[in-house]
Amino acid sequence: MQSKLPVKKTVTFADTSEIQGAVSNTTIPYDYLVFAVGAEVQTFNIPGVREHACFMKELEDAEKMQRHFMDCMESAAFPGQSTEEVKRLLHMVVVGGGPTGVELSGELHDFLEEDLRSWYPELAEHVRITLVEALPNVLPSFSKQLIDYTESTFKEAKIDILTKTMVKEIKEKSVVLQMPDKSIVEVPCGLVVWAAGNTLRKVTRDLMGQFPKAQENRRGITVDECLRMAGTDGSIFAVGDCTATSYAPTAQVASQEGAYLARLLGQIAKRDELEQRVEALAAAPDVDKQELEQSQKRLTKLNKLRPFKYSHQGSLAYIGSDKAIADFPLFNGNLATGGVATFLFWRSAYLSTLFSMRNRTLVATDWLKVKFFGRDVSRE
Ligand SMILES: Cc1cc2nc3c(=O)[nH]c(=O)nc-3n(C[C@H](O)[C@H](O)[C@H](O)COP(=O)(O)OP(=O)(O)OC[C@H]3O[C@@H](n4cnc5c(N)ncnc54)[C@H](O)[C@@H]3O)c2cc1C
Missing domain, CATH: 3.50.50 (FAD/NAD(P)-binding domain)
Known part of the structure; x- marks a missing residue:
């Protein structure tokens, strides 16, 4: 039975x-x-992921990633650094071509273009972002035209997309990739962000x-x-x-x-x-x-308990350069749209789904702060 x-x-x-009262356990x-x-984050037991990659799951993961990213910039700006080492430090690899990996690549690109280019003009030309995905294309849950749109936007933004490419190992200063032709390539990089799924x-x-x-x-x-x-x-x-x-x-x-x-x-x-x-x-x-x-x-x-029924309101993703993509269910079909107007819609949808007026105000203020004064990269 x-x-x-x-x-x-x-x-x-x-x-x-860290600080606990007299009672720290209760049933x-x-x-x-x-x-x-x-x-939690799925690493597929790939060697080096836990040790050397940054995750993009919890708040502290994002904070750690931002610190690591800034370390790479500052080390690259260190006087006397060889060009080869500067290029390694400024190569950012994002693993996982789902919405998280795509949005992160877009955000990294914006960060570089909107803030770091004016702070470190001499380094800007060396910055490279590579998005690695094992499947034949990124964003598998979106419609074909939005995948194409994202790929062309990334091309314009000089974000490299490597599809049908598997990460085999992550080392302290490089990532080992199995390319579509099965050859193994070790690519030097300063930062690897792991956004390859959940377990x-x-x-x-x-x-x-x-x-x-x-x-x-x-x-x-x-x-x-x-x-x-x-x-x-x-x-x-x-x-x-x-x-x-x-x-x-x-x-x-x-x-x-x-x-x-x-x-x-x-x-x-x-x-x-x-x-x-x-x-x-x-x-x-x-x-x-x-x-x-x-x-x-x-x-x-x-x-009589009514069963749960999911109502899909659409899929949205930010792809950088003030552009977003959206797939909406429409009657029996689908409406696919992408661009700056979709980005504005994405922001309003994001705000409207936030819990409480306080959160909405804080997020909207944050966006305005970034727009007018740039991103806050203070470390503490
Ligand atoms: C970077 C990123 C971007 C995303 N963007 C979107 C998006 O734009 N749109 C979208 O729809 N989805 C998005 N998602 C997915 C979305 O965040 C998740 O699907 C959603 O949060 C799942 O909700 P949940 O309540 O199941 O789990 P969570 O939101 O993960 O909440 C689980 C909570 O349980 C707590 N917890 C865990 N273990 C224990 C324990 N043992 N005891 C007590 N508490 C515990 C955790 O600390 C956590 O606070 C994104 C995810 C990521 C990582």
Whole structure:
């Protein structure tokens, strides 16, 4: 018989901050658990990725990358540096041609053009950005014309795209590539940013391990149409990047799942309360048959849980040089658009989906600050 664990229904939390109070570990019971721990970076066990590449997943990854990037610029500007070493330090390699890798390449290009070119004019001509992708093209989830548009925009921006190219190893000062003709090439570089995909966190694998028969998908947690974790008694829900569904691992999916689950849990709370009421009514010595019947009818309704339905609002990506691309579902077809107007739309869509007026104001102010005063590269 299929396991219906976990039996204890508790979650243990640990305070992992540097400064801890007297209590740093606690266990609390739950009736329903929503599991939404996201994912972590997939390195495919390629040698040197963890040691030498920067990631682009968490906030601290971005901060580390920015520090490393500025170190490369400053070391290249160090008096007496050979031209060869300057070129190595200023070669930035981005691995992964999905939206993250493409947006990052575009942003690096903007950073160089809009800020660094005026600070380090003598270095600007040596800066190179290379985007490496194992598949035949970048942005596989976008339509063909947007892929072509991105590739031509990158060409104009002098961002090299290497498709059908696999990273075999990352060393301290170079990246080893397997080219489309299977030859192995070692390319000197100053910075490698790894944006090649996600994998499950250990805490997710551990949870899945408790339901080995129902949780066999290596991509993530299998859920039913109401986002309940398969194999459980229905008390554990899973949403977002830690799940394996037919949807892409995006914030658009995760936020719709979150909103759906909030409504569903409201319904479940009402259902559970009514269930107790019905039990009490039925057990009462002087049963109020009318009230019991009405409550049972309402309970039947509440027991019908509407399945989650994802509504795809479109895919957007920034590609640098004040240009963005967008794929929108339109009736039974698709509207593909790219350029400066799409970039303005991208920004307004981004702002409108941010949570709270405070966040919107902060982000909009940040964009204005960058536009008028350049990027903030202070280190502390
Ligand atoms: C650089 C980048 C750009 C992106 N751009 C877009 C975009 O433009 N549009 C889009 O739709 N999507 C985008 N995505 C994808 C999007 O960020 C994710 O799909 C989305 O954040 C998934 O939401 P989530 O809630 O599942 O996970 P997360 O947002 O990753 O949240 C999981 C949270 O759980 C916490 N956590 C993990 N383990 C534990 C634990 N053991 N205990 C307690 N807490 C834990 C984590 O710290 C994290 O805060 C981007 C992703 C990246 C990396």
